[in-house]
Amino acid sequence: MTTDDIARQQFWDTLRQSTQARIGLGRSGNALPTREVLELSAAHAAARDAVHIPLDTERLAAAIGEIGIGQPAMVTSRASSRGEYLRRPDLGRLPADLSSVPNTPADIGFVLADGLSPTALMHHATALLRELVAELGESYTLAAPVIATQARVALGDHIAARGQYTTLLVIIGERPGLSVADSLGIYLTHRPQPGCSDAERNCISNIHPPDGLGYREAARIAAGLVSGARQLGRSGVELKDTSRGVAIDAGGRGELG
Template sequence: MTEDGGSGDTAPWARRADPWEPMRALTRARIGLGRSGDALPTRSVLALRAAHAAARDAVHQPLDTAALSAALAAVGFPETAVVSSRARSRAEYLRRPDLGRVPAGDLSELPGGGAEVGIVLADGLSPRAVAEHGVGLVAALQSEWAGRYAIAPVVVAVQARVALGDHIGAALGARTVLVLIGERPGLSVADSLGVYLTHDPMPGRSDAERNCVSNIHPPDGLGYSDAARVVARLLEGARTLGRSGVSLKDTGVSAPPLSGGGEV
């Protein structure tokens, strides 16, 4: 029996070089999986099951807020606040997305002070992504900004959806809030991080009023430095335009051209 689940008597044509192999090196997608009889090869089936298990684990893995706060302190953010949404458990969080969008209690204890930028590290649907990439991205943002903006103390949010950042940003008095959140795991990537930028955050903002930079998970996805440069351009554009969302476009230049909502 071969590793693909077939017999050892492989036909001569099956021993040829696999034409899909060079293309597999260019994508995380499952292409050219082959077959063993009427089914997928054993190797492909086991890889699919392993990826599915990794995605499930990423969703349910609890975020170690103490370790995350310590790591943030090591890169220059010693003051870290931890907040939670109204979802009381991971199971409730997954069943009730609405509860993940509102805070569990009063946020008046957050250190308000009118900072220009607020940063929220939110577990989202992949706490693993925040644990693995959150601090690295925060450090890259700090380096990219080079002291240009006053940054509020970082807030770590658990059982959180993106809109929870609107409440946190308003409580911080931040002009712009960045929510670094674990994205929904897939069968190719279980540790992808996204950044949602909302200018003038307040409860009730819609997704159309945000900008998103996604697929941050080096080395296979967007790197920290590249992501930080995109976020910096969007932040600069939002401050100039006075709003974020569909009206704000990033075209890869230092100051994004601003539009009324159409493509530029």
């Protein structure tokens, strides 16, 4: 290996530490090295599994129940199978039956939805919900959580209307990619009701420690958005996350230039 080859390798090795993207993979003849091809195939398989492996609702419900805000209710959408859920997003937004959701008004309701990555919900939902409860529980009344399967974000609006929640947090498995297959998102809707548009929501995404956003930080951001939504009277495009303002104005200013 020449000096130029070593310098090039060091450059890419350093750059790869700042991203999960597949960069500087090298080549073997006219193709990628075998190792990179195999790793890409494995990542693709993991992403497909994350979409298709069904949510273990019993195990998740048992873990969620130990958090202490009530045993979770179970709801499913009108999509009758995973295949139909993927082909018909509209059915994933509508409930099949809401009779299991108690009508218990609360400041905040939680819906844990499988979304496009049930794997993400299994890996992260319990720890994330525990941090949300710790962050929000002293200031607001919290409804017992609801676990929703074959679910899109808007399914939560129907659940919230049934339970009468002032603010809804939908914790949902995000679309998996070739770098991350188990990322969660939180969608916040203030005064939710069926028919809400995406412009009326706020999203906290990329929650998957240790490489993504951590549970405590996500909960802190969510608490700030809940407070802001209650002051503003609505969520969505007019509600901004200001939780990082102090860090940017102070210590982060030098890094930003």
